[in-house]
Amino acid sequence: xxxxxxxxxxxxxxxxxxxxxxxxxxxxxxxxxxxxxxxxxxxxxxxxxxxxxxxxxxxxxxxxxxxxxxxxxxxxxxxxxxxxxxxxxxxxxxxxxxxxxxxxxxxxxxxxxxxxxxxxxxxxxxxxxxxxxxxxxxxxxxxxxxxxxxxxxxxxxxxxxxxxxxxxxxxxxxxxxxxxxxxxxxxxxxxxxxxxxxxxxxxxxxxxxxxxxxxxxxxxxxxxxxxxxxxxxxxxxxxxxxxxxxxxxxxxxxxxxxxxxxxxxxxxxxxxxxxxxxxxx
Amino acid sequence: xxxxxxxxxxxxxxxxxxxxxxxxxxxxxxxxxxxxxxxxxxxxxxxxxxxxxxxxxxxxxxxxxxxxxxxxxxxxxxxxxxxxxxxxxxxxxxxxxxxxxxxxxxxxxxxxxxxxxxxxxxxxxxxxxxxxxxxxxxxxxxxxxxxxxxxxxxxxxxxxxxxxxxxxxxxxxxxxxxxxxxxxxxxxxxxxxxxxxxxxxxxxxxxxxxxxxxxxxxxxxxxxxxxxxxxxxxxxxxxxxxxxxxxxxxxxxxxxxxxxxxxxxxxxxxxxxxxxxxxxxxxxxxxxxxxxxxxxxxxxxxxxxxxxxxxxxxxxxxxxxxxxxxxxxxxxxxxxxxxxxxxxxxxxxxxxxxxxxxxxxxxxxxxxxxxxxxxxxxxxxxxxxxxxxxxxxxxxxxxxxxxxxxxxxxxxxxxxxxxxxxxxxxxxxxxxxxxxxxxxxxxxxxxxxxxxxxxxxxxxxxxxxxxxxxxxxxxxxxxxxxxxxxxxxxxxxxxxxxxxxxxxxxxxxxxxxxxxxxxxxxxxxxxxxxxxxxxxxxxxxxxxxxxxxxxxx
Numbered sequence: 067x068x069x070x071x072x073x074x075x076x077x078x079x080x081x082x083x084x085x086x087x088x089x090x091x092x093x094x095x096x097x098x099x100x101x102x103x104x105x106x107x108x109x110x111x112x113x114x115x116x117x118x119x120x121x122x123x124x125x126x127x128x129x130x131x132x133x134x135x136x137x138x139x140x141x142x143x144x145x146x147x148x149x150x151x152x153x154x155x156x157x158x159x160x161x162x163x164x165x166x167x168x169x170x171x172x173x174x175x176x177x178x179x180x181x182x183x184x185x186x187x188x189x190x191x192x193x194x195x196x197x198x199x200x201x202x203x204x205x206x207x208x209x210x211x212x213x214x215x216x217x218x219x220x221x222x223x224x225x226x227x228x229x230x231x232x233x234x235x236x237x238x239x240x241x242x243x244x245x246x247x248x249x250x251x252x253x254x255x256x257x258x259x260x261x262x263x264x265x266x267x268x269x270x271x272x273x274x275x276x277x278x279x280x281x282x283x284x285x286x287x288x289x290x291x292x293x294x295x296x297x298x299x300x301x302x303x304x305x306x307x308x309x310x311x312x313x314x315x316x317x318x319x320x321x322x323x324x325x326x327x328x329x330x331x332x333x334x335x336x337x338x339x340x341x342x343x344x345x346x347x
Numbered sequence: 348x349x350x351x352x353x354x355x356x357x358x359x360x361x362x363x364x365x366x367x368x369x370x371x372x373x374x375x376x377x378x379x380x381x382x383x384x385x386x387x388x389x390x391x392x393x394x395x396x397x398x399x400x401x402x403x404x405x406x407x408x409x410x411x412x413x414x415x416x417x418x419x420x421x422x423x424x425x426x427x428x429x430x431x432x433x434x435x436x437x438x439x440x441x442x443x444x445x446x447x448x449x450x451x452x453x454x455x456x457x458x459x460x461x462x463x464x465x466x467x468x469x470x471x472x473x474x475x476x477x478x479x480x481x482x483x484x485x486x487x488x489x490x491x492x493x494x495x496x497x498x499x500x501x502x503x504x505x506x507x508x509x510x511x512x513x514x515x516x517x518x519x520x521x522x523x524x525x526x527x528x529x530x531x532x533x534x535x536x537x538x539x540x541x542x543x544x545x546x547x548x549x550x551x552x553x554x555x556x557x558x559x560x561x562x563x564x565x566x567x568x569x570x571x572x573x574x575x576x577x578x579x580x581x582x583x584x585x586x587x588x589x590x591x592x593x594x595x596x597x598x599x600x601x602x603x604x605x606x607x608x609x610x611x612x613x614x615x616x617x618x619x620x621x622x623x624x625x626x627x628x629x630x631x632x633x634x635x636x637x638x639x640x641x642x643x644x645x646x647x648x649x650x651x652x653x654x655x656x657x658x659x660x661x662x663x664x665x666x667x668x669x670x671x672x673x674x675x676x677x678x679x680x681x682x683x684x685x686x687x688x689x690x691x692x693x694x695x696x697x698x699x700x701x702x703x704x705x706x707x708x709x710x711x712x713x714x715x716x717x718x719x720x721x722x723x724x725x726x727x728x729x730x731x732x733x734x735x736x737x738x739x740x741x742x743x744x745x746x747x748x749x750x751x752x753x754x755x756x757x758x759x760x761x762x763x764x765x766x767x768x769x770x771x772x773x774x775x776x777x778x779x780x781x782x783x784x785x786x787x788x789x790x791x792x793x794x795x796x797x798x799x800x801x802x803x804x805x806x807x808x809x810x811x812x813x814x815x816x817x818x819x820x821x822x823x824x825x826x827x828x829x830x831x832x833x834x835x836x837x838x839x840x841x842x843x844x845x846x847x848x849x850x851x852x853x854x855x856x857x858x859x860x861x862x863x864x865x866x867x868x869x870x871x872x873x874x875x876x877x878x879x880x881x882x883x884x885x886x887x888x889x890x891x892x893x894x895x896x897x898x899x900x
Contacts, residue, residue: 236696236731240699240724240731241728241802242754256741
C-alpha cells in the first residue's frame with residue numbers, strides 16, 4: 067500500500083480548509099507582534115469597551131485590547147500544540163519502533179507502563195500535577211508531551227511489528243543491518259502517514275488541553291492564551307460585556323481545532339481503506 | 348610391484364610430470380584420469396621408458412629401477428612383462444602386415460616360439476578379443492577403428508604381461524563396443540596389474556580398482572575408484588565429474604572456470620579453485636593421506652562450508668525444524684526438497700539468524716556461529732521466497748542493490764556504484780542509468796528475481812541460500828534463472844543451499860539432495876542416488892508427484 071498524504075489532502079475540501087486555516091493562524095501567530103495595535107498586557111483606562119475603530123474587538127476589564135490578546139493567544143496555542151505534538155510523536159516513534167524491534171524484557175516493561183498511562187485519565191494527572199507545579203509554558207509543553215505519546219507508541223509498535231516480518235526488512239537483516247539502520251531506513255519511512263496523523267491529533271489534543279487548563283485557571287496567569295481569556299471573561303458573565311470578550315477566543319479555538327481535525331480526518335481516511343470513499347480512490 | 352618415487356619428466360623447460368608418487372600392488376588396476384594436457388600419456392610412456400624428455404626420480408618395477416636399467420634389459424621387459432596398448436590413431440599398426448602376423452610377431456619376439464605356434468596362439472587371442480576368423484588375414488586399413496583397437500589390445504596382452512599399460516584404450520570406440528572391450532580386458536587380465544590412462548570417467552570406474560586424478564603433472568587425488576567418483580574430495584575431481592555427462596545425473600553440465608596453466612606458483616589448480624586461500628598461491632600442496640584418501644590440497648580437499656548440528660525450532664506445539672543435521676560443502680549445491688510446511692524456510696531463516704533456534708548449533712567452516720556480525724553476512728547470503736516482497740518499494744534498483752554494500756560499508760560511493768553495475772551485468776540485467784533508476788513495481792518478475800540475486804551476490808558470499816527462487820516464475824524464466832545460478836556457481840565457486848518443493852528442479856541443479864518432511868531430514872545423499880533409487884517412501888512419493896511430460900496411453 068503506497069499512501070501519498072499530499073494527494074489525499076489535495077482531494078479533500080475539508081482538509082484543504084484545515085490547511086488554509088492553519089496556515090492563516092500560523093501567519094498571524096508568527097507576525098503577531100507586527101499586527102497588534104497594542105501590547106496584549108498593556109492596560110488602558112478604557113475598560114469593557116465594545117468594538118470600535120480604536121479597539122476592533124473591544125477591551126476587557128482592565129482595558130486590554132482583545133484583538134491583541136487574541137493574536138497573542140494564537141501564538142501560545144500553536145506553540146503548545148505543535149511543540150507538544152512534535153515531542154510526543156518523536157517519543158512515540160522512538161518507543162514504538164524500539165520496543166517492536168528489540169522485544170524481550172524491554173518491550174514487556176515499556177508496554178506495561180504504556181498500559182498504565184492509558185488507564186489513568188491524562189487530564190486529571192495534568193490538573194493535579196499542574197496545580198502543584200504551577201508550570202510555565204515550557205513545563206506545560208513537556209508535561210503534555212510526556213502524557214501524550216503512549217497511544218501513538220502502541221499504534222507504531224503494532225505497525226512496526228508487522229513491518230518487521232516483511233521481506234525487504236528480512237533482506238536488510240540478512241545483509242547484516244542493525245536495528246537502527248532498519249528503523250531509519252525502512253520502518254520510519256513506511257510509518258510517515260501514521261506519524262503524520264499522530265502528530266495532527268497530537269496538535270489538536272494539546273491545543274485543547276492547554277485551553278482547558280488555562281480555562282480552569284491552572285495555567286501561568288502571565289501567559290496570554292485563549293483559555294485564559296475565556297477564564298477571565300467568565301468571571302464577568304453577570305455583566306453584558308462578556309459577549310465581545312468570550313466569543314472571539316471561543317471561535318478562534320473552535321476554528322483551530324476544526325482545521326486540525328479536517329486534516330487528521332482526511333489522513334485517517336487515507337490510511338484505513340475501510341474509511342476510503344470510492345470517489346477518492 | 349610398481350612403485351614411482353618423485354617422478355619428474357620435462358621436455359626442455361616445460362615440466363610435464365612433477366613429483367609423482369604411486370604404488371601399484373600385484374593384480375591391482377589403476378586409472379589415471381585427467382583432462383588433455385595433464386600428463387597422462389607422458390606418465391604411460393615413462394613407464395615404458397619411451398619418453399624423450401629428461402626423466403628424474405625412480406620407477407621401480409618389481410625392484411628393478413627402470414630408469415637405470417641398460418637398454419637391452421628394458422627391451423626385454425617391454426612388450427613382455429610390461430606391455431603397452433597405445434591410443435589408436437590409425438597408424439600404430441603396421442599397414443603392410445596382416446593383423447594375425449602382427450600379433451604373432453609380438454609373441455615370437457619375446458617368447459622365442461616358432462612361428463606356427465605363435466600364429467596359433469595369436470589366432471586364439473584375436474578371437475578372444477572378438478575378431479572373426481575370416482578377418483585374421485586382413486590388413487589394418489581394412490578394419491574398423493574399433494577392430495583396430497581390439498587388435499592393439501590383443502598385441503599388448505599377447506605375452507601375458509605382469510603390467511599392462513592402456514593409453515586411452517577405448518575412447519575411440521562406440522558405446523556398445525566399449526562395454527564389450529571392457530569386459531574382455533577384465534576377463535583376459537585377471538591376474539595382471541594394469542594402468543589405464545583416460546579422460547573418460549566411466550571407463551575408469553568400470554576398469555580400475557583405484558583412480559588417480561592428474562592435474563598439471565601432479566596427482567591431486569588418489570583413492571578407490573568407487574569412493575573417489577561417488578564422493579570426490581578434491582575440488583578438481585568434483586569439477587571433472589560435473590563436466591561428465593552420464594545417464595544417471597540430472598544436474599546440468601558445469602565446466603571448471605579457467606584453463607589449465609602449468610606455470611602458476613603454488614598449487615597449480617588454485618586459479619581455478621573455488622576455495623583457494625593465501626597459502627595455495629605460495630606453496631605446492633603435497634599428496635597427503637586425509638581421512639582415508641590421498642589428497643593434494645592445503646585445505647584438506649573440499650571444505651565443509653556450513654553445517655548444522657541437531658538444529659531445532661519449536662513454535663509452541665509445532666516442531667517446525669527437528670534436529671536437522673546438514674552439511675553444505677564448498678562449491679556444491681545441496682537441494683533441500685520437501686512439500687510446503689515441511690520446515691524448509693524455517694531452516695533457512697535459522698541459518699540466516701532471522702529467527703533464533705530452540706536448540707542446536709550452526710558451524711561456519713568449523714567455527715560455531717553465535718553472534719552473527721557483518722562478516723557472517725558477507726559470507727552467507729539469502730534470496731528470499733517472494734522477490735516482490737523482499738524489495739522495498741521505496742528504493743530504486745541502484746539503491747536496492749547498493750543497500751547491502753551500504754550496510755556493510757564496503758568502498759566509497761563510486762566504488763559501490765561500480766560494483767552494482769558489475770553485478771547487474773553478471774546477473775544479465777542492463778546497467779543503464781534508466782534501469783538503475785527503476786522502482787521494483789515497474790520490473791517484471793524475472794527482473795525482480797535477478798535484482799534479488801544481484802543484491803545477494805554483490806557481497807561476494809560463499810554460500811547462497813536460495814529459498815524457492817523459481818517457484819514464482821514461469822518455466823522459461825525458471826530455466827534462465829537456474830542456468831544463471833549454475834553459471835555463477837561455476838564462476839564464483841558459490842555454494843548453494845537450494846530450497847524447492849519440486850524434486851524435478853532439484854535434480855537439475857543439485858549435487859546432493861536432502862529430503863525434508865515434518866521438520867526432519869528423512870533422507871540425504873548424492874542427487875543421482877536420491878533420484879534413481881530413493882530410499883524413503885516420502886522421496887518416492889515426491890518423485891512420482893513431480894512434473895512429467897510423458898503422456899499416458
